[in-house]
Amino acid sequence: MAGNSDPLTPRAKIAVTAGKAVAAASRAAGRGSGSVIGGRVALKLDPDLLARLAQNLDVVLVSATNGKTTTTRLIAEALRAAGPVVSNALGANMPAGITSALAGSSEARYGVIEVDEKYLAGVARDTDPKCIALLNLSRDQLDRAAETRMLAENWREGLAGSKAVIIANADDPLVVWAASSSPNVIWVAAGQMWKDDAWSCPSCGGVMQRPGDDWFCGECGFRRPTPSWALSGDHVLDPHGSAWPIHLQLPGRANKANAASSAAVAAVFGVPPQVALERMYQVQAVAGRYDVVQFQERDLRLLLAKNPAGWLETFSLIDPPPTPVILSVNARGADGTDTSWLWDVDYTRLTGHPICVVGDRKLDLAVRLEVANQHFQVCENLDQAVQMCPPGRIEVIANYTAFQDLRRRVGN
Numbered sequence: 001m002a003g004n005s006d007p008l009t010p011r012a013k014i015a016v017t018a019g020k021a022v023a024a025a026s027r028a029a030g031r032g033s034g035s036v037i038g039g040r041v042a043l044k045l046d047p048d049l050l051a052r053l054a055q056n057l058d059v060v061l062v063s064a065t066n067g068k069t070t071t072t073r074l075i076a077e078a079l080r081a082a083g084p085v086v087s088n089a090l091g092a093n094m095p096a097g098i099t100s101a102l103a104g105s106s107e108a109r110y111g112v113i114e115v116d117e118k119y120l121a122g123v124a125r126d127t128d129p130k131c132i133a134l135l136n137l138s139r140d141q142l143d144r145a146a147e148t149r150m151l152a153e154n155w156r157e158g159l160a161g162s163k164a165v166i167i168a169n170a171d172d173p174l175v176v177w178a179a180s181s182s183p184n185v186i187w188v189a190a191g192q193m194w195k196d197d198a199w200s201c202p203s204c205g206g207v208m209q210r211p212g213d214d215w216f217c218g219e220c221g222f223r224r225p226t227p228s229w230a231l232s233g234d235h236v237l238d239p240h241g242s243a244w245p246i247h248l249q250l251p252g253r254a255n256k257a258n259a260a261s262s263a264a265v266a267a268v269f270g271v272p273p274q275v276a277l278e279r280m281y282q283v284q285a286v287a288g289r290y291d292v293v294q295f296q297e298r299d300l301r302l303l304l305a306k307n308p309a310g311w312l313e314t315f316s317l318i319d320p321p322p323t324p325v326i327l328s329v330n331a332r333g334a335d336g337t338d339t340s341w342l343w344d345v346d347y348t349r350l351t352g353h354p355i356c357v358v359g360d361r362k363l364d365l366a367v368r369l370e371v372a373n374q375h376f377q378v379c380e381n382l383d384q385a386v387q388m389c390p391p392g393r394i395e396v397i398a399n400y401t402a403f404q405d406l407r408r409r410v411g412n
Contacts, residue, residue, distance in 0.1 A: 008052055008053075009046075009052070011045070011046050012046045012048075012049055012052050012053075014045060014046075015041075015042040015043070015045035015046035015049050016042060016049070016053075016103045018041055018042060018045055019038040019039060019041050019042030019045075019099070019100060019103060020038060020103065021038075022034065022037055022038045022041045023035060023037065023038030023100060026038065033090060033092070034100075035088075035090070035092045035096075035097050035100035035101065036092055036094070036096045036097050036100070037096075038096075038100045038103075039092075039095070039096030039097055039098070039099040039100035039103075040096040042096075042099055042100070042103060043095065043096060043099055049099055049103075050095055050098060050099045050102070050123070050126045050127065051126045051127065051128075053099065053102035053103055054102060054111060054126065054127035054128065055128075057086070057102070057108060057109065057110060057111035057127075058109060058110050058111070058130045058269065059110075059111040059112075059113060059127045059128065059129040059130060059131075060075055060079070060110065060111070060112045060113065060129060060130065060131045060132070060133065060265055060269075061113050061115050061120065061123060061124060061127065061129045061131075061132045061133070061164075062075065062112070062113065062114050062115065062132075062133045062135070063114075063115045063116070063117050063120045063132070063133070063134060063135070063155075064117070064133075064134065064135030064136045064137070065117065065136055065137055065138045065139075065140045065148075065307060065309060065310075066135070066136055066138070066254070066306070066307070066309050066310045066313065067135050067136065067254060067255075067257075067258050068093070068114045068115075068135065069091045069093075069114055069286055069287060069289075070250065070255060070258050070283075070286045070289070071114075071133060071135060071258040071261060071262055072087060072088070072089065072112055072113070072114040073087075073089060073283050073286050074258055074259055074262040074280045074283060075112050075133070075262045075265050075266065076089065076110075076112040077279045077280055077282050077283055078262055078263070078265070078266040078271055078275070078276035078277075078279050078280060079110045079112060079266060079269055079271060080279065081266075081271050081275050081276070081279055082109070082110070082269055082270060082271050083108075083109035083110060084105070084107050084108045084109050084110070085108055085109070085110045085111075085112055086101060086102055086104065086105035086108035086110070086111050086112075087101065087111070087112040087113065087114075088100075088101035088113055088114055089101075089287075090287055091114060091287055093113075093114040093115055093116045093119075094116050094119050095119060095122065095123060095126075098113055098115070098123060101113070110269070111127070113127070113129075117137070117151050117155075118151070118154070120132075120154075120155055120158060120159075121154055121155065121157070121158020121159065122158070124158060124159065124162065124164065125158070128163075129164045130164060130165065130268070130269075131164055131165045131166075131167060131265055131268045131269070132159065132162070132164045132165075132166050132167070133166075133167045133168075133261055133262075133264075133265050134155070134166060134167070134168045134169065134175045134178060134179055135169055135172075135175070135190065135257075135258070135261060136169055136172045136174075136175060136192065136194075136309070137151055137152055137172060137174040137175055137178070137197065138194055138196075138197045138307060138308065138309040139196075139197055139307060139308065139309075139341065139344070140306065140307040140336070140341075141307075141335070141336030141338075148174055148197045149174065149202050151174075152174040152175070152177055152178040152202055153178075153202075155178035155179075156177060156178045156179075156180070156181045157181070159178070159179070159181055159182050160181035160182070161181070161182070161183065162182050162183075162184075163184075164182070164184070165184050165185075165186060165268050166179045166182045166184060166185045166186070167185075167186050167188060167261055167264045167265050167268070168185055168186070168187060168188065169187075169188055169189075169190045169191075169192070169257075169261065170187040170188060170189050170190075170224055170225050170226075170227040171189055171190060171191050171192040171213065171215075171224070172192050172198065173198045173201070173202055173208060173215055173222075173224075174197065174198055174202050176224065176225060177202040177203055177222070178202075185225075186228055186229065186264055186268075187225045187226065187227040187228060187229070188227055188228075188229040188230065188231075188260055188261050188264050189213075189227035189229070189230035189231060189260075190231055190257040190258075190260050190261055191213075191231060191253065191257050193253070193254070193309070193312055193313055193316070194308060194309035194312050194313075195210065196308070196344065197309075198215070201217035201219065201220060201222055202222075203217065203220055203222040204217060204219055204220040204222070206218060206219030206220055207219070229260060229261075229263070229264045230260070231256055231257050231259075231260040234246050234256065236259065236260045236263050236273060236277065238263075238267070238273050242273070244263070244273040244274055244277050245277070246259050246260075246277055246280075247277070247278070247280075247281045248280060248281060248283070249281060249283065249284045249290075250283060250284075250285075250286070250290055251290060251317045252313060252314075252316060252317035253313070253316065253317075254313040254316075254317075259277060259280055262276065262280065263276045263277055288302055288304075288403070288407045288412050289302065289303065289304045289403075290302070290303065291412055292393075293410045293411075293412050295386060295409075295410045296383065296386045296387065297391055298386055298389060298391060298392065298393075298394050299392065299393045299394065300326075300386070300394050300396050300410060301393065301394070301395050301396065302396050302398075302403065302406060302407065302410075302412065303317075303318070303395060303396060303397045303398070304397075304398065304399070304400070304403045305397050305398070305399060306335070306399050306400050307341060308341055308344040308345050311345045311397070312345070312346065312349075314397055315346075315349040315350065318353075318395040318397075319393060319395060320352075321351075321352030321353045322352060322353065322354060323353060323392075323393055323394070323395055324353065324354045324355075324356070324388075324389040324390070324394045324395070325350060325353045325354070325355050325356075325394070325395045325396075325397065326355075326356045326357075326358060326382070326385045326386070326389075326394060326395070326396045326397070327355060327356070327357050327358070327359075327365055327397050327398070328357075328358045328359035328362075328382070328396070328397070328398040328399070328402035328403075328405070328406060329342070329359045329360070329361045329362070329364065329365050329398070329399050329402055330359050330360040330361060330399060330400075330401045330402040330405070331360060331361050331364075332360070332401045334400050334401050335399050335400045335401050335402075339361050339364045339365075342364060342365060342368045343368060345368075346372075347368060347369055347372040347374055348372050348373070348374070350369075350372075350374055351373075351374065353395075354375065354388075354389065355369065355374055355375065355376035355377070356376065356377050356378075356379050356385035356388050356389070357369065357376050357377070357378050357379065357385075358378075358379050358380070358381055358382055358384075358385050358402075359398070359399075359402045359405075360402070362378050362379075363378070366378050381409075382396075382405075382406060382409050382410075383409075
């Protein structure tokens with residue numbers, strides 16, 4: 001719990017100092033923020049450092065396949081109404097990056113931490129969180145991530161008996177199954193646009209029935225729990241039935257869902273929905289996502305989409321045709337090297353948009369678009385693609401490392 005006693009041993013202090021020095025050297029050498037390498041060095045020197053740093057904080061963990069960076073930002077913004085917050089806002093979400101983030105602040109009362117799905121159970125063990133938000137699970141990075149039900153099982157076992165309040169999406173059967181091992185769950189009806197990873201029951205393997213927004217297993221009776229919070233259009237419904245308006249600068253239904261879950265988390269810490277939702281309006285962009293930048297006399301909106309569920313959500317928020325769309329896909333280590341997921345994305349949703357294709361795997365994407373009967377041009381790079389588009393707005397959708405390449409090129 002929050003307090004002022006110094007939890008750091010001499011060894012931990014040396015580890016923090018060494019980690020910061022290595023991070024600073026990495027930044028000076030132009031190798032990025034240095035948070036990951038700094039955290040690795042610090043954890044080598046003191047393997048218990050993450051637990052020590054979290055000791056004096058009220059911790060919130062946020063995990064999901066999609067939306068965790070944005071939701072982490074929204075929750076951090078909401079909790080600042082109650083006190084100082086430390087957060088891994090730039091998305092370094094494995095133990096080394098989390099350790100670095102927490103080492104950067106000795107004054108904070110709350111720690112709002114995004115956690116990679118595979119590391120959730122371990123980080124929860126180390127940080128003794130007061131609250132854990134579970135948003136969704138879907139296929140991602142097929143060459144290195146576990147199959148979704150295995151991830152859900154990992155969560156279920158890791159969170160069994162957890163003292164944390166679990167804020168969980170009632171509309172995602174995998175999340176519900178994972179959270180159901182915990183004694184204290186608050187269910188949020190946040191919606192689920194992508195359903196292709198949830199047609200078989202995670203509990204028994206039977207076929208899921210999905211009438212309307214409901215779902216249940218016809219074989220074992222596993223079913224959607226009754227939510228106490230819900231997203232309803234442009235409002236969040238709280239457990240008392242009051243409707244609170246959502247005003248976000250971030251686009252799309254997915255971000256309203258993130259705001260609903262964030263309001264439920266904030267309430268656990270005593271921040272009322274009205275205050276929490278008003279504070280969320282401050283968030284304009286998240287690590288470059290949703291930013292509109294001027295480049296070659298055009299307005300480029302930068303959108304990140306890393307997996308089929310993310311692409312589906314992104315297609316739902318782009319401007320209507322004939323707004324040009326530039327698509328960029330890489331398959332480097334951080335993206336996952338297997339691009340077979342492109343075949344799970346419904347690219348017919350881009351019909352009517354002029355499309356330009358760039359990135360390391362532009363030819364993989366070109367084949368996929370050809371099969372989807374889309375009109376597109378393959379371009380050498382972003383500059384050439386932008387030149388192909390008329391002046392005005394361009395939607396640019398990219399996966400992880402392609403997104404970082406874009407940001408560097410446009411100076412964002």
